[in-house]
Amino acid sequence: MSSSRRTAAITSQTVNFSFLSQHDPVLQKLAALAERFVFEDPNTALIKIRQLAETLAKGVAAQIGLSCGRDETFLDIERALRDRGLLDQSLHQVMRSVRMAGNEAVHELGGDRREAFYQLKMVRQLAVWFHKTVTRNANFKAGPFIPPEDPADADDSLKEQLQLLRETVAKQQAEIEGKELKAEELAQKVAEQRAAYAVAVSNEQAALELATETEEAAKQQIAEYEMLLEQVAQQQATKPLAEQEEIVAVSQQAADDIDLDEFDTRKLIDQQLREAGWEADTFNIKHSNGTRPQKGRNVAIAEWPTDDGFADYILFAGLTPLATVEAKRKRKNARTALDQADRYSKTFPTDADHLSNGGPWDDFRVPFVFATNGNPFHRQLIDQSGIWFRDVRISTNHPKALTGWYTPEGLVDLWKQNVSEADQKLLTEARDYLPLRYYQREAIEAVEKAVVAGQREMLLAMATGTGKTRTAICLLYRLIKAGRFNRVLFVVDRRSLGEQALDAFKDVKLENFQSFPEIYDVKELGDLRPDRDTRLHICTIQAMVARVIDQDGDDVPFPVDQYDCIIIDECHRGYILDKEMSDQELSYRDQTEYVSKYRRVLDHFDAVRIGLTATPALHTTEIFGHPVYQYSYRQAVIDHNLVDHEPPFIIRTQLSEGGMHWDIGDEVKHFDTFTKNVSTDTTPDEIDVEIEGFNSVAITENFNRVVCQVLAKQIDPSLPGKTLIFCVRDTHADTVVRLLTEALEAEYGAIHNDTVKKITGEVDRTSEAIRRFKNEQLPQFVVTVDLLTTGIDVPAITNIVFLRRTKSRILFEQMLGRATRLCKDLKAPGEDKDYFHVYDAVGVYAALQNHTDVKPVVASPKTSFAQLVGYLNSESDTDILDDVRDQIVTKLRRKSQTIQDKWAATFEQLAGGDPETTATHLESISVDDLRTWFEQHPTLTKELDRSRGGSSVLVSDHVDQLVSVERGYGTGQKPEDYLESFREFLRDHAEDIPALMLVTQRPKELTRKDLRDLQIQLEQHGYSETAIKSAVRDTTNQDIAAGIIGFVRYVMLEESLLPYEERVDRAMRTILSSQQWEPRQRQWLDRIGKQIKENVVIDRESFDAGALKQQGGFVRLNKVFDGKLEDIVRRIIDSVWQAAG
Secondary structure, eight states: HHHHHHHHHHOOOSSSSSSGHHHHHHHHHHHHHHHHHTTTHHHOOOOHHHHHEEEEEHHHHHHTOOOTTOOOOHHHHHHHHHHHHHHHHHEEEEEEEEHHHHHHHHHHHHOOOOHHHHHHHHHHHHHHHHHHHHHOOOOOOOOOOOOOOOTTOOOOHHHHHHHHHHHHHHHHHHHTTTTOOOOHHHHHHHHHEEEEHHHHHHOOOOHHHOOOOHHHHHHHHHHHHHHHHHHHHHHHHTSOOOHHHHHHHHHHHHHHHHOOHHHHHHHHHHHHHHHOEEEEEETTSBBBGGGOTTTOOOEEEEEEBBEEEEEEEEEEETTTEEEEEEETTTTTTTTTHHHHHHHHHHTOOOOTTTTOSSSSSSBSSSSEEEEOSSSOOOGGGGGGGSSEEEEEESTTTOOOOSSSSOHHHHHHHHHOOOOOHHHHHHHOOOOTTOOHHHHHHHHHHHHHHHHHHHHEEEEEOTTTTTTHHHHHHHHHHHHHHOOOOOSSEEEESSHHHHHHHHHHHHHHHHGOOOOHHSSOEEEETOOOOOTTTTOEEEEEEHHHHHHTTOOOOOOOOOTTTSEEEEEEEETTTTTTTTOOOOHHHHHHGGGGSSSSSHEEEEEEEOOOEEEEEEOOHHHHHHHHHHHHHHEEHOOOOOHHHSSSEEEEEEEEEEEEEEEEEEEETEEEEOOOOOOOOEEEEEEESOEEOOOBTTTTEEHHHHHHHHHHHHHHHHHOTSSEEEEEOOSSSHHHHHHHHHHHHHHHHHHHHHOOOTTTEESSSSSSSSHHHHHHHHHHOSSSEEEESSSSSSSOTTTEEEEEEESSSOOOOHHHHHHTTTTTSOTTTSSSSBBBEEEEEEEOOOOOOOHHHHHHOOSSSSOOOOHHHHEEEHHHHOOHHHHHHHHHHHEEEEEEHHHHHHHHHHHHHHHHHHHSSSSHHHHHHHHSOOOOHHHHHHHOOOOHHHHHHOOTTTTTEEOOOOOEEEEEEEESSSOOOHHHHHHHHHHHHHTTTTTOOOHHHHHOGGGOOOOHHHHHHHHHHHHHHHOHHHHHHHHHHHHHOOOOOOOHHHHHHHHHOOOOOOOOOHHHHHHHHHHTSSSOOOOOHHHHHHHHEEEEEEESSHHHHHHHHHHHHHHTTHHHHHHHTOOHHHHHHHHHHHHHHHTTO
């Protein structure tokens, strides 16, 4: 032992840190110095406290194999512990508080007695956590914190605090012993505490005098201890992962046991209030010290007297009282404490020195109330955590939990906001001035009504291509203009989508032909923190995670009032890690394991949340609720706001029909997607790969070549329209680019190099590539993986090609959605895009016919087998252990296919059986036997969690050739079969669907609603107008745009098929020649004819919408036709359906 370490060992046990004697002497030495100087030299004490906290953190890190080098800061260590799950949010608050106070003591020579005393109590919490973790004893009881003797010159406030703390300790000890102390007994207990503390301090002082040494020697001791920790970390890093995760589990339980008393909670709240911008210090800035509100100061004044007790804080903005605050200790219910804050608001004494805050409101004299127990916001323990808040000015406002405190500016903004007036404007102001379609106006109206009703989460579901962004722009304009919201965050999940959204905000003209950025201040992508007068901030979710969840160092947290409304575009994407924890999981997991950073960003702000999506998913509705308005793809097609796709081209090859097979002993090539190396070996078993594994389990260039040759024959690059091809992975996309280029050149001769391009996350300048695809002639064929599945707007896409399987109906519909947008004059002037084609080479249609999205048992892939096995060893509750076993078995079954594909032999060697046999066995044995089984198979846990690089896939040389290209009218159906089934459906439902009778017998009585209802019912049974038209073309070789009414009459009445526009032209010629018309009447008849072509049915409602409404609507036009407009329209419709004869 070195001389410095020998000297350190002399130090006797400290008063509150005696349990550290089991560990390195330097820990107890630092604790003793902190205690010694807490009142004598607070600055030194804070520095020692920080050193102790950092050393404790390094000690815990070493236990799980984390090596902390000299270059790593305390903050680095804190982050590492948080990322590994050893720091929950409560413990993280404590460690951050100690670190920041120590930093201030070092750099600014700051610190007073009260701060040093508070941080001494905090570092003891860290020491207890350290001891429990290192000794693996989560049940260790350290006893209460014993307060030191009063310093000779202590002020009355500090003496009072210390006395109250001593009495609290005495009461706690009595409770443990089952006693109730009388006043004289309590005084005796306190006296005994003080005497014991004096003896301990005298012993400690003597030891410290013996151990007097220079600061350099102290640093040497710490350096030597850190060298020991390096060795410990290296040893622990070699231990099985399950053992490390057992340590994590103990650490999490130890962190959860931290219980701050009311004084400590108040100090923590002081710090939080200061970070939010309030002047706060419970023991100095309080009413009894003479603190009063002042102009220009935002102050949290403690212990403010009301007519019914003392409020813990009153928040003043200048001279205006804005909020009452009730603070409780951690174990108290935060929400219940709000009642006390209510009482203080009602009994707050009016004072001539205070400015009016606009009250009272019923019995309330202060507009806002807060309550907290200092416990960080936890979604599933919401009543016991967070900062509870209520705006009491409106009786229907309900309490809600916040993640942080309002800033003074934010609270003033909220106070000045007149929500009732804003709501009234939203309900009464017309929406006609906005450039919107009918369903977009209905969507805005639905959201506004939900906002007025007090709804905090809303989901707006609108099919891809129907103008969600335009709708959102107009909605935000109205909400901000009405004063309902002040600052809006528009969240996207990709930079390219953010740029596209910004372009839309600049392009859409609102009032006075001005765009949103011309009216209001907008902050774009890359702006870190918007100004208070910024109305809109466009940002990626990744950037918000970095600024809110993973913020650097001691930066002031993002205010919870930074935004009062958040719009989340494409809100269905990538957030399936969110999962409510079971009651058992709450006992042994930190919520960050299951709540994605996306959800935590949304929770951070006190804002109304509006999700935009085309495809609501289960997890989406769990966050935002069911849609307040839904405009489906089928409705949009019926309204001619989107185009439909014809029945898909199903590409069948020999390999797709029969699969790929390797016999035992065959030579097999393996491609490592991480190293890009190809290796060859012989297979010990037969291998079969079906179509769903093409290009994922096995690379098959010959299959891809055949498909590309089909595409080259079907899609002429000289014709208008673009093609989007979905592949499995980036390397697969490269292969398809090469093979499709070869196939096109073989079919058409030399083509431009940019005709076929890859656009994935791997390409240079992705956003520019997407813009070229949208705006320029080339590329015409784009090959992608996931990058272009959502949100990208390229109207000219007329072909979607599937070379990858997906099990997600949502993703499948998003992929199809890339081609549904209208595109005017695509083929030639006046010839618009009217449908798109789908090419299915991997059977994705058949695979999704009966697919439903289910919520998985294990929702978080971050939960490792080692963690679960660790819980087996650290938990004793039978319900928890049963839950852990279920998750182990479920996780193993989920992983079984990967095991079979990549390391089946190794698994069987380690486990003694295949994955399913092993899972069944583990499911059937007791928890004790399960624990023993994993102890007997230590290597298996590590192998189950080991990442196998980029994975290995088979490389197939199997020969392939085309079998057929068929249309997907249904399982085994030909176009004539499809039309026959359509005929049978109409015949069977002739009386069930009232509109069928009108279509066949009285078409002039058909309304727009009747027609829309009919189309929706037909679509629901698989009979879309586009599919029927395609089947007619495939059976008659005639491409006739007869319209849905014409097709129904063709099938049911065997009426001749005529293009619908030709029918209308003939009818209009008949009407125009039937009598003398005035010139203006002729002009209006021409317009009416065009409306009938566009809308098929025209009724009175049609004249009071769109362009006809702008010209005066039904009433004005009826005067033009001498009150006979309805009769004339009926005659036209009659003539339309008689003109075929």
